Amino acid sequence: MLGKNKRSVTAFLSGLVLTAVVYLAPGMVGDAIAAEAFAEQAFAEEAFAKEVLAEQPGLSAVDDGAPEIEWGQDVFYKDWEGNPLKGPVSGAPAPELGPTDYNNYEFAPSRMLIWVANQQHLYFGSFVLAVPIFCMIIEFIGVRTKRDDPIMSVKYDRLAHDLMKISLTAYSWTAILGGILLFTFITLFPGFFKYLAGIFRPVMHVYALMFLAESGVLYVYYYGWDRMSQDPFLKWIHCSLAVLLNLIGTILMYLANSWATFMQAPGGIDSEGRFLGNIWHVIHSTLWNPVGVHRILGNIVFGGGIVGAYAAYHYLTAKTEEDRAHYDWVCYVAMFICIFGLIPLPFAGYWLMKEVYAFRQQMGITLMGGIMAWLFIIQAVMIGLLFFAANSYLHNGMARVKGSHRYMKYCKYMVLLLIVCFTMWMTPHTIVMTPAELKLMGGAQHPIVGHFGVMSAKNTAVNLMITTTILCFILYQRANKKIMVPWATVGNCWIAAIFVGAAINIIFLGVYGYFLPANQRVGLSVPQVCTTLTTLFAGTAINISMFKDSESYGDIQWGSQSKVGTYAVFLLAISFTWLMGLMGYIRSSVRLFWHVTEVVRDNSVDAYTLTIGEAGKMLTFNTLFVWVQFVVVFWVGSLTGKKAPAEAPSGVPVPAQQQQ
Numbered sequence: 001m002l003g004k005n006k007r008s009v010t011a012f013l014s015g016l017v018l019t020a021v022v023y024l025a026p027g028m029v030g031d032a033i034a035a036e037a038f039a040e041q042a043f044a045e046e047a048f049a050k051e052v053l054a055e056q057p058g059l060s061a062v063d064d065g066a067p068e069i070e071w072g073q074d075v076f077y078k079d080w081e082g083n084p085l086k087g088p089v090s091g092a093p094a095p096e097l098g099p100t101d102y103n104n105y106e107f108a109p110s111r112m113l114i115w116v117a118n119q120q121h122l123y124f125g126s127f128v129l130a131v132p133i134f135c136m137i138i139e140f141i142g143v144r145t146k147r148d149d150p151i152m153s154v155k156y157d158r159l160a161h162d163l164m165k166i167s168l169t170a171y172s173w174t175a176i177l178g179g180i181l182l183f184t185f186i187t188l189f190p191g192f193f194k195y196l197a198g199i200f201r202p203v204m205h206v207y208a209l210m211f212l213a214e215s216g217v218l219y220v221y222y223y224g225w226d227r228m229s230q231d232p233f234l235k236w237i238h239c240s241l242a243v244l245l246n247l248i249g250t251i252l253m254y255l256a257n258s259w260a261t262f263m264q265a266p267g268g269i270d271s272e273g274r275f276l277g278n279i280w281h282v283i284h285s286t287l288w289n290p291v292g293v294h295r296i297l298g299n300i301v302f303g304g305g306i307v308g309a310y311a312a313y314h315y316l317t318a319k320t321e322e323d324r325a326h327y328d329w330v331c332y333v334a335m336f337i338c339i340f341g342l343i344p345l346p347f348a349g350y351w352l353m354k355e356v357y358a359f360r361q362q363m364g365i366t367l368m369g370g371i372m373a374w375l376f377i378i379q380a381v382m383i384g385l386l387f388f389a390a391n392s393y394l395h396n397g398m399a400r401v402k403g404s405h406r407y408m409k410y411c412k413y414m415v416l417l418l419i420v421c422f423t424m425w426m427t428p429h430t431i432v433m434t435p436a437e438l439k440l441m442g443g444a445q446h447p448i449v450g451h452f453g454v455m456s457a458k459n460t461a462v463n464l465m466i467t468t469t470i471l472c473f474i475l476y477q478r479a480n481k482k483i484m485v486p487w488a489t490v491g492n493c494w495i496a497a498i499f500v501g502a503a504i505n506i507i508f509l510g511v512y513g514y515f516l517p518a519n520q521r522v523g524l525s526v527p528q529v530c531t532t533l534t535t536l537f538a539g540t541a542i543n544i545s546m547f548k549d550s551e552s553y554g555d556i557q558w559g560s561q562s563k564v565g566t567y568a569v570f571l572l573a574i575s576f577t578w579l580m581g582l583m584g585y586i587r588s589s590v591r592l593f594w595h596v597t598e599v600v601r602d603n604s605v606d607a608y609t610l611t612i613g614e615a616g617k618m619l620t621f622n623t624l625f626v627w628v629q630f631v632v633v634f635w636v637g638s639l640t641g642k643k644a645p646a647e648a649p650s651g652v653p654v655p656a657q658q659q660q
Contacts, residue, residue, distance in 0.1 A: 072270030075599070076359070077281050087268075087276030091198060094273025094600045101191030102604045110188040111606035116622060117181040119581055123302075123626045124174040125256070126295070126580070129249045130303025131167035132218075134337055135160040136242035143235060157229065159330060163307060164222050166637040171218060173633055189604075192595050196259060199269070202279045207255050214248040221245055254292050261287040263596050264587065265359040273599045286359045290352040297345045301386075302580060304338025305573030310634055312569040315561070325559035331569060332397065332558075338572065339390050343469060343536065346383065346462050347529050349583075356590075360597070367590050369429070371609060375586050377428050378612075380458075382579040384422040387465050389572035391418060394472045396565030403553030404479035414468050421461040421468075429453030451514070459525045460510030463532045467502055470536050474543045482551040491546045495539055502535040577626065581619040 073084040095101070104110045142156030185193045197204070221241045228238040262268075268281030275282070311331035318324040357364035366372055395411045398404035430444040430453070438444065451457065474495070485491065509528050513521040591597050593607045610618070 072272070072274055072276050074267065074276060074281065075269060075271055076265065076267035076286065085276075085281075087270075087278055087281075089270070089274045090277040091269075091275030094269075094596065095191055095195055097191050097595075097601070097603045099603075101189070103188050103190070105188075109606055110604070112618065114181075114184050114188060115585075115618060116625070117177070117184040119584065119622045120626055120629070121174065121177040121181045122584065123577070123580070123622075124170055124177055124629070125253070126299040126302045127306060127630075128167055128171045128174050129246075129253055130299040131163050131170070131307070132242065132246050132249060133300060134303065134307065134334070135164050135167070136239070136246055137337065138163075138333065139242060140239055143239060155329075159333065161222075161225050164225070166310075166634060168218070168222055169637045170633050171215075173629070192600065195273070195600060196262075199262070199275055199282055200259065200279075203255060203258075203283065207252065210248055210252050210255070214245065214252060217241060217245045217248060250292075250296070253295060254288070255283070257291050257295065258283040258285070258288060260587075261285045261291050264591055265356075266596050266599055269599065271599070273596065286355050287352065290348065290355050294345070294348040294352050297341045297348050298580060300341030301338050301345060301576055304334045304341065305569070305576050306630060308334035308338060308569045309573040312566045315559075316563070316566060321559055328400075328558045328561050331561070331566070335390075335393055335569060335572075339394075339469070339473065342386060342390060343466055344533075346466065347533075350525060350529070363590055363597075366592070367586065372586055372590060373430075374428070374432075374612060375582065375615070377426060378616075379579065379582055379586070380426040382575050382582065383462075384418075384425055384465075385575045386572055386579070387469055388418060388422070389568045389575065391415065391469055391472050392568040393565050393572070394476045396562045396568070398476060398479050399562060399565075400557040400560040401476075401479040401553075402555075402557070403482070404476075407475040407479060410475065411472075414472055417468050418465055421465045424452045424457050424461040425465070427452040427457070454514075454521075456510050456513030456521055456524070459513075459528055460506055463506045463528045464503065466532050467499065467506070467535055470532075470539060471499055474539055477540075477543055478547070480553045480556065481547055482553060483546050484549045484551060485546055488546060491542055494542055498535055498539050498542075502531050505531050574623065574627070578619055578623045581622050582615075585615055585619065 070089045071086045072089045073086055075084075077085045079085055102110065105113065138156050138160040142153045142160065145156065146153035221238065224238065224241075228234040262282060262285055265285045265287045266282075267285040268278055268283075269275055308331050311327045311334060315324055315327035315331060318327060353364065353367070356367065368376060391414065395408075395415075398408055398411075427449060429450060431446060431449075433441070433444075441447070445453070483491075506528050509524045509531075513524045516524070589609055591602075592609065593602050594600065595602045
C-alpha cells in the first residue's frame, strides 16, 4: 500500500486502528460514565446534595437543622423512567443581557470579529491536532519497515520529523490565536462570557493543565527525536509519546467542544440556566460525542489537504528530479490519509444531524428544510467537489504506476457514476421561484426533479459516491501488482460480488424509501451506511490478502504525476477549508437569536441571520486569510530546512568532533 514492503500495509492499518481506539475512547468512556451517573443520581441524590451544600455555606437551613435544598429540573437529562433529572441548584440563573453587556469596535461589527477570531483559531487548532496523527502513523510505519526496507524506514521517519517541525510553528501560532479569541470574547461579550465561565469553572483549570501537558509532551517528542531514534527501545518509547500527545490533544479538543455543544444543546442546567451541580452533564451534552468524532475526521481531512497542498506546491516548483520524486511521494502519503478520513466523514455528519433532530426536532427542520436549507445545497456542492478531487487524484496517479493500464479503462465509468450521483446529491427539494412560477408548476416541488430532493435519493447518491471512491482506491492499490495467489479468480469474484451487491442494496433501499412515511424513511440510512462500510472493510481486506507473493510490474515512477492530479490536491484542500467554515456557520446559526438555546437570549444588535451572500463573503475571507497564514507558517518552518556549512575563521580552533 505505501512503499514496496507488504508489511507496511498491516503496519499502517494497525496504526489507523490504534488511532481510532485512542480518539474514540473519550466518547465511549463518556457514555459509560454518563450511564453510571444516571444510576448514582437516582439512588444517591441526598448524599450528593450534602456534598454540594458543604461547598455552598450560604444556603439556609430549616428548623430541624437540615439545610434547605432548592432543586431544579434538568433541561435535557432524564432518569430511567423518562422524567427530567433533578439536581441541587448550585449556580446563578442565566443573565438577562442588555445593551451594556455588548461592546463594539468602530471598524467592524462585533459578530464578525468574534466569527473571524473563532474560525481562525479553529482552523489552526484542527491543523495542529491533525499533524500529530500523521506523524504517529507515519513513524509507526517507519519502525515496522526498518528490518525489511531500511531506506523507506528512514524516509518515513524523516517525513514525520519534518511535518512535526511545521506543526511546532503552527502550535505557537494557535496559542496566539487562542489568546486573541479569549480577549475578543471578554471585551465584546463580557456578560455572556461571565455566565459561561461560571458554568464551566470546575473544568477550566483542567483545560489549562492539559494544555501545559500537551506542550511538554510535544517538546520532548520533537526535540528528543534524533536521540531516541538511535536505540530501538527508546524509539518505541518515542512512538508511545506520539500516542500520548494525540490522546492529550483529543481531550483538549473535547473540552473545547463542550462550550459549543452546550450553547447549541445545553444540559446540566435548569430552564432558568442555573447549574445543577453535575459538571459532567454540562460537558456531555447530546451533541458532544458526534461533534467530537466529526471534528476528528474533519481534522484528518483538513490536515491531509494542507500537507498535500504544501507538497504539491513544492512538486510543481521543484528544480531537480529528486525533489520532484520526493514531494510527489509526500503528496501521495498526505492524500492517502486525507481520503481515509474523507470516506467516513459523511456518516459522522449524519450522526450529528440525527442527534440534532433528537434534541430539538424544530432545530433539525430549520437546518434541513428551513432557512438553512439552501446552505446545505451549497454544502452538497462542496462535498461533491471533494469526492471529484479525490477520485481525480487517484485516476491521474495511476499513470505513474506500471500495470495500471488494466484498470484505466474503468475510470470513465466511475466518473460518469460520480456525475450522476453528484447531480442527485445537490438537487434541492424546493426551488426558489416567483408566485407565477409556483402557480404554473402546481406546487413548491417540481413534479419530476422534486423526487430527487428527498433524503432517500440523497442518501443513495452519497453512499454510491463513497462506494465508487472505495473501488477507485482498491484499483489503485493493486495497479502495479500481479496477483499470484491460487485463489485469485475466487478473490476477484468476491470483490466484484461485494461491490455489485452493495450497489443493488443501496439503490433498492433508496427506492423502497419512497413507499414509506418520512419518519420511517430516515431509518433506512442505517442499513445503507452499514452496506457501504462493509464494502470498505471487506473489499479492502480481501484485496490486501491477495497481495501475498504478488509480483510487481515495476516501481512507481515518483515525480511523474500529471499537473491535473496535482491541481486536484489544491482543489480538495481549499474546498474543504471553505466547507469547514460553512458547516461551522450552519451549526452556530441554527441557534438563531439564542446564545444558549432557549436559555440565554442574544439581545445584541447583531442577532440576525445573514443572507447567503453575506455569509459567503465571510467564509471566503476566512478561507483566504487562513491560507495566507499557512503560507507564512510554512515559510517560517522552512527557514531551518537547510543549514549552510560554516567555516571557522583563521586562527579559531575547530573542535575535534567537527574535524572528523
